[in-house]
Amino acid sequence: MRTEIVVCGAGMAGITAVYHLSKLGLKDILLVDSRPPLTFTSDKSSESYRNHWPSQTMASFMDHSIDLLDELAIESDNIFQMNRRGYVYMTAQEEIIAGWRRTAARKNDPAYAPSPADGWQNQPNAIDFLDDHSRIHAAYPFLNKTVNGILHPRRCGWLSAQQLGMHLLDKAKRRGVRLIEGEITAVARQNNRIHAVTVNGKTIKTRRFVNAAGPFLNNVAQMMGLSLPVYNELHTKISFNDPLRIIPRNAPLMIWNDPLLLDWTDEEREELRSDSSLRWLTEEMPAGLHFRPEGSENAQTILGIWTYHVKKQEVVAQPHFDQELYPDIVLRGLCQLVPELEAYRDRLKRPFVDGGYYCKTTENRPLIGRLPIEGAFVIGALSGYGIMGGMAAGELLAAHITGGTLPAYATDFAPNRYENAEYMRRLPAIIAQDGQL
Numbered sequence: 210m211r212t213e214i215v216v217c218g219a220g221m222a223g224i225t226a227v228y229h230l231s232k233l234g235l236k237d238i239l240l241v242d243s244r245p246p247l248t249f250t251s252d253k254s255s256e257s258y259r260n261h262w263p264s265q266t267m268a269s270f271m272d273h274s275i276d277l278l279d280e281l282a283i284e285s286d287n288i289f290q291m292n293r294r295g296y297v298y299m300t301a302q303e304e305i306i307a308g309w310r311r312t313a314a315r316k317n318d319p320a321y322a323p324s325p326a327d328g329w330q331n332q333p334n335a336i337d338f339l340d341d342h343s344r345i346h347a348a349y350p351f352l353n354k355t356v357n358g359i360l361h362p363r364r365c366g367w368l369s370a371q372q373l374g375m376h377l378l379d380k381a382k383r384r385g386v387r388l389i390e391g392e393i394t395a396v397a398r399q400n401n402r403i404h405a406v407t408v409n410g411k412t413i414k415t416r417r418f419v420n421a422a423g424p425f426l427n428n429v430a431q432m433m434g435l436s437l438p439v440y441n442e443l444h445t446k447i448s449f450n451d452p453l454r455i456i457p458r459n460a461p462l463m464i465w466n467d468p469l470l471l472d473w474t475d476e477e478r479e480e481l482r483s484d485s486s487l488r489w490l491t492e493e494m495p496a497g498l499h500f501r502p503e504g505s506e507n508a509q510t511i512l513g514i515w516t517y518h519v520k521k522q523e524v525v526a527q528p529h530f531d532q533e534l535y536p537d538i539v540l541r542g543l544c545q546l547v548p549e550l551e552a553y554r555d556r557l558k559r560p561f562v563d564g565g566y567y568c569k570t571t572e573n574r575p576l577i578g579r580l581p582i583e584g585a586f587v588i589g590a591l592s593g594y595g596i597m598g599g600m601a602a603g604e605l606l607a608a609h610i611t612g613g614t615l616p617a618y619a620t621d622f623a624p625n626r627y628e629n630a631e632y633m634r635r636l637p638a639i640i641a642q643d644g645q646l
């Protein structure tokens with residue numbers, strides 16, 4: 210068997226790659242995955258998107274990706290249910306408020322109103338800032354009254370990643386892309402050129418190969434004798450029901466921007482302090498606890514994420530998620546942000562816990578471009594932004610493969626950037642601007 214190009218991995222990365230390649234007219238594209246499409250990481254995300262990133266490179270990459278999502282939403286009658294509710298960052302710290310006040314475009318705008326629940330069109334692109342306590346709490350009455358400032362970037366929201374991915378895959382298949390279920394176990398080279406891949410024990414000859422293996426990026430790179438500068442972290446999220454509708458169904462994604470000290474009784478605190486493995490629970494917990502409603506107006510689900518505890522780790526096919534402590538801690542934190550959630554503290558069914566891996570580079574930028582073997586390419590290390598950045602990532606990969614015009618951010622995402630002395634000089638500053646939630 211022979212094919213023009215083989216893409217390994219039908220997660221968001223591989224699917225957007227074949228979507229854009231087929232859109233550019235490339236024929237004879239084979240997409241291979243050992244699992245059903247989108248089922249390892251890409252259906253585990255919290256499906257949110259934002260153009261609010263600390264570095265210009267990431268912000269322009271995301272803005273472009275959102276442009277492409279907007280076009281697709283128009284063309285598909287928003288089949289992937291994208292909204293534009295914005296992200297609302299909250300703080301109680303004066304120095305944060307002062308920083309937001311300096312940089313925000315619209316400060317205490319008299320016309321400030323939360324974004325509409327549905328739709329994405331005709332929404333402002335600006336970032337709103339409020340430090341007027343009564344207006345903040347009139348707009349978001351369910352929040353703890355200690356919130357003194359909010360920053361509301363508007364070009365943000367969420368969508369259905371499953372619908373988006375399946376829509377793109379469907380379009381790609383209609384243009385002739387073939388999807389087969391199978392594991393790629395070898396990638397053969399001849400004279401430093403891609404020559405063939407082995408799928409389910411069978412050899413398929415090909416001149417081009419795309420590594421879109423998500424958290425398995427390095428396992429697949431090793432088949433080509435390469436090692437990529439990526440690592441994996443396991444990230445967890447919870448979902449629980451809010452039958453009392455304490456968090457309004459039209460709420461935006463809300464992020465606590467400050468570190469948090471969990472509220473324990475004196476007795477609990479003493480007990481935790483006396484146990485060296487649990488003492489950290491009485492110490493300051495990192496910023497970034499966030500939540501949002503999931504589903505329609507009539508649904509009850511709330512998602513909660515708090516990335517307080519991640520480390521580099523080996524990928525396993527079925528990762529284990531902490532079903533006890535993690536949901537308890539996230540709920541405890543959420544009760545401090547939204548005090549009425551206390552109503553559920555003792556009578557809540559156990560939240561549903563799941564998650565997946567963030568495959569990352571050290572500076573949290575993706576790897577998209579050519580590998581040092583003729584005909585080999587990579588699209589991955591999409592960390593916690595592969596749904597929002599997928600459209601622009603696939604487009605960029607397709608431009609590398611077909612020799613198209615590359616955008617300004619291309620060199621900052623290319624795998625060979627670490628060989629560039631100027632990039633390496635900037636690297637510490639880029640790492641400091643990681644921007645991941």
Ligand SMILES: Cc1cc2nc3c(=O)[nH]c(=O)nc-3n(C[C@H](O)[C@H](O)[C@H](O)COP(=O)(O)OP(=O)(O)OC[C@H]3O[C@@H](n4cnc5c(N)ncnc54)[C@H](O)[C@@H]3O)c2cc1C
Nearest residue numbers: 218220221222250251254255256257393423594595596597
């Ligand atoms: C808890 C959590 C929350 C997140 N929230 C967000 C969010 O709000 N917004 C956002 O934009 N992103 C979010 N993300 C990140 C996003 O989900 C990922 O960046 C994205 O899904 C990565 O897609 P991928 O295609 O690179 O990897 P994957 O979806 O993992 O796909 C890789 C595929 O490659 C296949 N594969 C690997 N090796 C082989 C082989 N040898 N042969 C055949 N097939 C192979 C695997 O089976 C898999 O299907 C979140 C992630 C997590 C875990």
